Amino acid sequence: MTGLMREAISKNCFRSFLVGNNKVSVDVLQYVDDTIFFGKASMENVKVVKVILRSFEMVFGLRINFSKSQFGAIGQPEDWCISVAAYLNCALLQLPFCYLGIPIGVNPKRKVVWEPIIRKFKAKLSKWNQRSISMTGRITLINVVLTTLPLFYLSFFRAPSAVINRLSAIQRQFLWGGNREGKKIAWISWSQCCASRDMGGLGIKDIKILNNALLIKWKWMMFHQPDHLWNRILVSKYKGWRGLD
Template identity: 80%
Template sequence: MREAVSQNCFRSLLVGKNKVPVDVLQYADDTVFFGEASMENVRAVKVILKRFEMVSGLRINFAKSQFGAIGQPKEWCNSAAVYLNCALLQLPFCYLGIPIGVNPRRRVVWDPIISKFEAKLSKWNQRYISIAGRTTLINAILTTLPLFYMSFFRVPLAVISRISTIQRQFLCEL
């Protein structure tokens, strides 16, 4: 990827006001390419993936791969997906537990976190736990659950209010 970018075979996505180039995100065996929506970039990705297969001896599972582009006509995305021999990515989708292509200001995006809160609490609700134990649970479980989401999205005030209400109710149930 570095070589493709340095030789201007692949044009990275420029992010933020400082125009920081982003071209690839990798986690475990997942790879996400970011770049300008152009057929030149699509061809470069195919070459990169084929070279990876030849060098590593591994095979790319194109049946599990997807292609998507934001702000491009569906026909263009379809033709690029066909060229890459993979499925068309549908928005919104989840990657590493984070919803991509959603509006994080909408409460429905945060419903899974609130549901997890309530599910965790219902398990502990039947037990007799001291106020110190409940405080420890809130700090250990209920505070850390939304942090992953919060590291990506600004939390709407309504969600903060709901989380605080859940925490207060849990502390007060003695």
Template identity: 40%
Template sequence: MVEANVFTGYSVGGANSVVVSHLQFADDTLLIGNKSWANVRALRAGLVLFEAMSGLKVNFHKSSLVGVNINASWLSEAASVLGCKVGKIPFLYLGLPIRGNPRRLLFWEPIVNCIKSRLSGWHSRYLSFGGRLILLKSVLTALPVYALSFFKAPSETDRWIWLPDQISGYTVRGVYDLLTSQEQPHVHQNMELIWHNQVPLKVSILAWRLLRDRLPTKSNLVERGIISVENRFCVTGCGQVEDVNHLFLSCPIFGALWPLVRAWLGVEGVDSHTISDHCVQFIEYAGL
């Protein structure tokens, strides 16, 4: 239509101007042109002809007509002719805001909301812990990198607020100090073996959560207010509080498995009293 002078695109540049009439990726199409009723009629005719020739259907109800410095009444009348709704700036194309100031935090809200929706969707609740970890890594890697490849994040005009230090803001040193200042459980130097690439991911995650007392034992569920204090006792009915040390080591039902495991491995040893000592014991059995 542009070559036949039926539709007039938008001219960008001065002496060596370039006429832009459309941008298209898969089924997302952005049609760009000057304000004129000839363009409106050409668009309507072109889209109707596309439907007739391709057999595909253009969803006019999901399409929008957006104007730049154009009277609202003219836009409304043109949108009525096209059978679509009137959009406003900024709008999203391929997940990115079109127009707007990337130095303003408000500009990044659609991207932040997109990340939130991907991570908090109903389907994520049915993923395993390992699946959630993979989803978290993919979303936090792909979406920000995609956006930052087009726009520069706020630096001076507005800035993200780093809650642990709102004056100096985010620094690598600040994160290091924050992490090292927290009380960490004593972990043997060979505990890094739990993340070995030959160890299944679900096993690594279980071991990591176990060593840091992050499993949903009844003791932890009581602390989080999920169950009442009266329900904190071991599921076996032994009458003891169900924490990780009891559940995996000292419980007369579950703890009795470890002598059988040592006999199967052909090694001798005594029962440990803490999870970390227990893991170190079995690492030593393996000669690592």
């Protein structure tokens, strides 16, 4: 698919989407079997995309699942978007939408964005609350849930204080055995629970610190991956990490 797009661009058949002052060209992004085409909102580009998809089907003997495909354009009339979606035989993309598990086009400062994570977090721990689990087992389960459920969100968004407090409260309740019978006594402070075992703590991950560490990692990678597309886009659009502060 990428090779077909490069050929189309080399023959000036497709006009890519240009980002920022440096005019970074973005035309196709792929992850496993997910593909996103970017380009100028024109019927000529739409026709080229359809030719690329059809050529892919003929060459590899595979079928594009158009029922799971969507088309969207920013700043274009709705009637035009609907007609293009019908031409491509796919659905019309609505903002916000979810891609690879991350909501796109949302305000991460709103608590409603984090509600799915909170529900999953609470449901998981409430199931385990019904069982007799040792303190060591509870600590292990808390860290496992924290790693598997909200980690992806925390890697891309700064969690609001209300969300962090809510997740921490669920953790505390589960750790000390709180359930439908009522609250249980917390024998040490939560900050001490989140301290490392070398410092006399329980080694539970602090959500706020983890969130900050995951976000800071992006700044670290900007210095070590200057040629990567995502880095060049940020530099062109926001002048690097300084423009993101």
